[in-house]
Amino acid sequence: MKKIISILTIALVFSASAYAQGFLGKSEVHGSFETDAMYYQADDALGITDSLINGNVFGFNAFADIIYTLGDFSAGFRYEAYLPPIAGFERSLEGQGFPYLWATYTTGKFSFTVGNFYEQFGNGLTLRTYQEWTLGYDNSLNGARIVYEPVKGLLLKGVYGTQRYYWSKFEKNGRGIVKGFDGEININDVFTGLSDSKVRLIIGGSAVSKYQSDQNPFYKLPKNVAIFGGRFNLGIGKFNFSSEYAYKINDPSAVNKYIYKPGDAFIFSGSYATKGLGIFAQFKRIDNMSFKSDQAVTSNALDINFLPPLIEAHTYMLAAMYPYATQPNGEMGFQIEINYKVPKKSKLGGKYGMGISINYSQMNDIAREKANDTAYIGQSGTMGWKSDFFKFGDQIFNRDLTVEIDKKFSRKFKSIFKYIYQDYDIATILGHTGDPNVKANIGIIDMTYKITSKKSIRWELQGLWTKEDKGDWAAILVEYTVSPHWFVSIADQYNYGNKHSYEQLHYYTGSFGYTLKTTRFALTYGRQREGVVCVGGVCRQVPASNGFSVTISSSF
């Protein structure tokens, strides 16, 4: 029976395709795939012994994503396999299947999607589903979405569904059902008299609710939890302001340790931008805003909303040693950034000009007081705490000062200089209980020399100096590239300042890669230090490892 159905399906699709080719000729297919494979070796200095590996020498993550379009109709799927997942990825991912299947039909002012989809309302404070392959993160909604644009400048969205939780299927009384609505209006588009105004205003609002049955034996939990958000974006000439506020009714969960306090979040950003100069400032406050479709889950999964970490994100090896992650139970802070381009042919700028960028960001805890006399702060089953909206807490989670200068000295030689100061609450963010804040100075020089029009060589010299945690580090990287196909690089990170001499290790790696249009192959051999990899606000712990890794990626 199954076979007959399969054959029939194939026949149907083929004939439909043939029909499409004959009469419409609009059918399009494209997609992408990637495989990441690791081979692990024992490394006694890293504490990885043969018995610890215990035969598990391979890690393998792969996906294939295909999109089919026929006029106003499109559909697609993604196949994923983790056999078993690479070290550092969530073990629950082990397995294979099709976690992402969807179809969308767009007609005039409407667009309908069924199956799995990704959506973001505003900044994501009320709802954001997304996928990040490098982290193994996917909280897609499985259900239905309608997008409606009745007139230009007015956009309405409705979503309904349940979220992906690795490979486990949705079951009644399991994780919650999510419903959401979002509306956004561009005043200058809708009111035609304002279309030429120098003042541009966009206003938006959203409401999201989660229904989950109460399975908790100790607390009476609300079955329905709602979250509301309002936002605007205001442009006045060279100035731009945007803000969003979101409010969540009480939602006791494992993340906030079952307190009954409502939560809220606020972001305000302002910028001034003119030719060669950009100034940016931002304020942020979060109070008890974790919102997941299962109250009992604490891991990086089933998030309905997104709380962006508003701290400079670093990518250089040593600068990325202490990455910040949003503290959903409470944080407040600000960020200031100036980008300036010293003009060409000026005294400082030289022939090519020079870029200067300065960023300062700070994130503190919020100030908390007892909610009432009989309960301690954060006590389960109570209102948790009271907090003054405008008062910073004493505890510093993260401070970061980054100064970057990039300068082109000649047609062949250019360089980036970077200084970073970090003050990092390793106890709160990485769970190293009892450890003092890490205060680190970091210096980076990145130089590129163009040997010919296609060949170039790049060096990075980096140093990280701190009295805390693992002490001082030095790092070097040399990379040789031949455009558009080849690269070879070697790098070493050396923990020379570790107070234990047996932990003064070299973390060396060698890589080479080949790119042909959109197909990329890369092979890396070496040691990976224990650390945290963060992309877009979600982080995963990566254990120390030694071995080979191969990545093949392609799209068409």
Place this chain on the structure above:
Amino acid sequence: MKKIIFLSLALLIGGLLTAQEVNSLPSINVKTLEGETYNTKDISNDGKPIIISFWALWCKPCKKELDAYNDNYEDWQEETGVKIIAVSIDDARSTAKVLPFVSGKDWEFEVLLDPNGDFKRAMSVNMVPHTFILNGEGKIVYQHTSYYEGLEDEIFEIVEKVAAGEDVSGKH
């Protein structure tokens, strides 16, 4: 499960058989730097070539690539009329920083925001930088991922051919 695999394979094969060699842009809502909604179907350049480059603030090679394009943009425009559109895939943590960053860099080309990766997904972009070249009819005729010093020369060679109406698909 088997059914799904069969169906997918059938779809894929059926699709590949009927698919044209070149694809056009999907209809996806992205944002302008001023926060306004913009549909990617509206990207056009009066019959001249277009470069679409996906990038992010956290991506060093992307910024190098766009710097290199910016250095050459005036010349390229004069010679071929090409238009460059840089699509930032920065998410909510840094979307508000893109506008002041672009001004600080003094980039001359258009920049769009794709904060939840909708356009990126619809274009099958796995990693950034990923650059597309569109011909005068808005069809994708070339794409490339990753950036090494000097790639801009290669990109411009292709843009010149596209502007002259040559077929560049299948080469390089």
